[in-house]
Amino acid sequence: MLAYYLDLALRSLRRNKVLTTLMVLALALGIGATITTLTVLRLLSGDPLPQKSAHLFYPQLDPNAKDGYIAGQTKPAPTMTYVDAMNLLHEHRATRQAAMALSQAKILPEQGGKHPFFSDAVMTTADFFAMFDAPFQYGGGWTAADDDSGAQLVVIASFLNDKLFGGANSVGRTIRLNDRDFRIVGVLKPWAPQPRFYAQDLGGRSYGDGDAAFLPLRTARAIDMGPQDTECYAAVTDIKHLETAPCMWLGVWVELADDAAVAGYRSFLSGYAQQQIAQGRFERPETALPDLMGWLRDQQVVPDDVRLQAGLAFGFLLICVVNTVGLLLAKCLRRSQEIGVRRALGATRREIFTQFMVEAAIVGMAGGVLGLLFAELGLLGIRHQPAEYASLAHLDLGMFFFTFVVALAASLIAGILPAWRACVLAPAPQLKAA
């Protein structure tokens, strides 16, 4: 039976090529726009560490002065001072904990004649790699003892390893970094979580390539590497010694295994704030401990423009669906006589309804295929944009199938009204009119 409906539908669609093309084209445009924007939106609002994100938390304190503080409304500061970060780290209240800041590293290739270049670097502490599941290709991270001793060690990204050592195992070799020799202890596999959650509010971009080099925080500071972003809350006399200055420039992440640990850390954090108030260092008691996805939401990491575009695309699709309803309806009204004849020859309402739905579905599938093409074109356009997430805009398998789900859903929704109108048509007047 379905084969017969298919045949009928194809005949009907062929009879009116211009109209069919119009319906398919409009639907395809709407679907293409929707899939393009949804792909970007999904990419940008995705979970950077799906296997770990529920256990990662971002403690926040507030060393700002009391002025302007409204209890319950003022959010704690997004970054931390060195003193607070180190106090939290040294308490070891979480399974793992690390402090970090972003910096720039000037890297001088070993081979003579090559020019030095600047790369993104992270100054951090030992737990960074294990906590964020950063995968190693060669070697491993450094130890807490290396953190304390300020050892000149570095972990490099795979792309830097490719560039400097042609991808060979470079563990144990040295690289010249900001005019100092650093010994490589580990080489990461390609690793670039999207969004770059650990760089939020540290002055880095939110998407794009991973960082090139990871250095122990104390070592990096000892050679005057500065953070990308510094926020001071009191008059600063000596900006060079950020460790003692009233400035916030570090992000701290902690790994907590279960709800009990989270609750425990929360009370530890507010206890810490109270203790600092008692000591006269703090004036505000506010603390926060969002999990990774909560932190990204707080940070509104997805650009407004992207959300706006997705909304616009949905509006577009809606208009295209309304348009398709109108055209399908017009078409089915035109075929009243044919329907009358089919009903008179014994077709049930259900059969007429199915026949028209099949026709709508064919339009939908054609719209989906063409829409996929438009989406690929749209994503190609986005990849040529200067946005930091540009290179990531690709259609994955999920979105590929989702395209057809959207196309079918849109066309079937569009087809319901015309198909229903067709099946409730009384056959007798139509036959008489003919």
Added chain:
Amino acid sequence: MDILPILSTLRRHKVTALLVILEVALTCAIVCNAVFLVSQRLQRMDMPSGVAEHELVQVQAVGIGKQVNGKARAQEDLAQLRQIPGVTGVALVNQVPFTNSSWNSSIKLDPTQKQATLNATTYFGENLLQTFGTKLLEGRYFNADDYLEFDEVQRDQKLRPQVVVITRELGQRLWPGVSALGKTIYMGEDPVRVVGVVDGLIRPSLFNGDASAQWTIVFPLRMSASSANRYVLRTAPGERERVIAAAVAKLKAVDSRRVIIDKKTLDEIRREFFQNDRSMAGLLVGVCIALLAVTALGIVGLGSFWVAQRRRSIGVRRALGATRRNILNYFQTENFLLATIGIALGMVLTYGINLFLMLHYELPRLPAIYFPVGAVVLWLIGQLAVLGPAMRAAAVPPVVATRSV
């Protein structure tokens, strides 16, 4: 014009009529808001910088190793750059408009204030204002004896600049209605006196929102090669590419081991800065055109079927004495009626979407002019789209009435 027969026909085709109305309404709502968004983007891209944009180039050079005598190096660099033919101004500065990297400071009007009045950007560099080509409105630029060495100020807390030049907008924000000339601003505890007001000098980064784009203070501080790396050169617009190449060559000649990390005209820097706005505007324009086209084609499609379906009744009307013009007018009026209802509905929707955008995206209110203009555009599109089917209807010969009855 006979509206009543049209209305009674439409009553018999409620669903189809409703679909046209709905399509027009949705299109009206989305297109009005999208065009408004485009205008906002275009306006933002036109943001004045206050500098001689078409005459400036920036070369950023970073030395390798510790810079032992940054002051001497900077003087040597600047002397070399000044020798390039066609260069009318050279400055070593801490920041450049539209580069998204900025130095900022909180300022107070009273040293006892606990909360800062506002956050302004701070430009440093000898001859910065002259090189940038800002427009002096009141007072003066810096004298030679106003200048201090930035590196020394960093080391010695007793050395502090005494005077600053600010923008007109910052002056009006701090002291509304009066001249800022001679007034005192506090940087922390340290007072500085305003000796000049320029028409404008944009912040390098708009991280605090566009409203504070012109909150700028310029200090008489001389940068050294160890504290700054942005060399700004001013030249005739046609000479810029040549000057960039010459400047790179000169800087390399002074120190062959330094890295040139950026070399661009300010026009290029500005273009990159507003790239997102430009592509968003382009995308919105594309969507608007596609939407209007889909709506128009939808009306053409529905109109054609409508005409085909009523061929016989049109024939009857023609046989009973209706002229071709009557038939044409009939379909045009019908479309006008549907479009009007759609537009009315669309206006309400437009307003609703605008309210939503104001709430969630900090967009201003839609100017009233969008409503009449949007209505006229949609009416025109409706009339254009229905013209084809209506002409086909008008061409139906009266003899059709006698057939197949």
